[in-house]
Amino acid sequence: MTNREKRFWTGAGIVTAETLGTLVVFTAVVSGIVLLIRPRVRKYKRIDLAIFDKVKPHISDRNNELMVFFTKLGKHQFLIPANLSLIIFYLFIRKHSWFSIRVASVAISSLLLMIALKKIFRRKRPLDPVLEKARGLSFPSGHAIMSVTFYGLIVYILSQEIKNGPLKTAVIIPLILLMQAIGFSRVYLRVHYPSDVVAGHLIGLGWLLISLKMLKKLEAYNKQKVGQTFLTFATDFRNGGLSNFPISQSTIPKLISVR
Numbered sequence: 255m256t257n258r259e260k261r262f263w264t265g266a267g268i269v270t271a272e273t274l275g276t277l278v279v280f281t282a283v284v285s286g287i288v289l290l291i292r293p294r295v296r297k298y299k300r301i302d303l304a305i306f307d308k309v310k311p312h313i314s315d316r317n318n319e320l321m322v323f324f325t326k327l328g329k330h331q332f333l334i335p336a337n338l339s340l341i342i343f344y345l346f347i348r349k350h351s352w353f354s355i356r357v358a359s360v361a362i363s364s365l366l367l368m369i370a371l372k373k374i375f376r377r378k379r380p381l382d383p384v385l386e387k388a389r390g391l392s393f394p395s396g397h398a399i400m401s402v403t404f405y406g407l408i409v410y411i412l413s414q415e416i417k418n419g420p421l422k423t424a425v426i427i428p429l430i431l432l433m434q435a436i437g438f439s440r441v442y443l444r445v446h447y448p449s450d451v452v453a454g455h456l457i458g459l460g461w462l463l464i465s466l467k468m469l470k471k472l473e474a475y476n477k478q479k480v481g482q483t484f485l486t487f488a489t490d491f492r493n494g495g496l497s498n499f500p501i502s503q504s505t506i507p508k509l510i511s512v513r
């Protein structure tokens with residue numbers, strides 16, 4: 255195994271360990287908070303039902319089609335290819351490996367988080383869906399979590415890459431509105447209670463912010479290690495030789511271009 259491969263697998267191992275450890279802690283904290291306030295929240299289930307009643311007069315065939323369109327943008331059948339496309343784009347086209355790592359790490363960890371929380375709370379879905387009955391459990395909304403982490407990550411990436419202020423705003427605001435539309439579509443279709451969607455948005459946003467902060471620290475750590483390796487190389491080169499340095503001269507451009 256080459257030194258580059260060793261660095262890759264070491265970095266992958268660190269990212270996996272850090273992500274899983276943080277995910278377990280975050281899941282435990284969220285579960286503790288929800289279980290603590292759950293008895294009080296149950297008293298306000300009538301608010302969920304009242305929101306259903308407010309939406310009911312607006313149900314129509316045309317609105318059904320629109321809401322189904324939005325809900326499809328938060329389904330795994332769309333998000334899995336979308337995540338894979340982003341990973342391929344940043345890994346092979348933009349040559350920005352850490353953006354691809356962010357996408358993969360956030361996508362997989364968000365899915366695990368959603369599954370774990372549904373298994374913990376086991377809340378049943380509303381009994382009278384507008385169209386088709388959804389499978390699985392209700393709390394929190396998987397569409398809400400996954401849409402916030404995916405489209406929220408795109409918002410983060412675009413905010414880093416787009417320097418033009420008005421253009422950045424013009425691109426980001428529609429994405430934020432799309433996240434809200436996906437969440438509302440689940441309430442409109444009566445496959446989630448409004449509280450499922452609100453909780454999903456908050457949990458997804460919290461996990462996204464924590465993940466990005468953690469991955470940013472890991473990226474800085476990785477670049478620091480590369481920088482130390484390059485400094486050792488430069489010192490050895492200045493002192494008259496590369497015989498004691500564990501890389502070949504062909505590796506130098508790769509070290510310089512690491513992102």
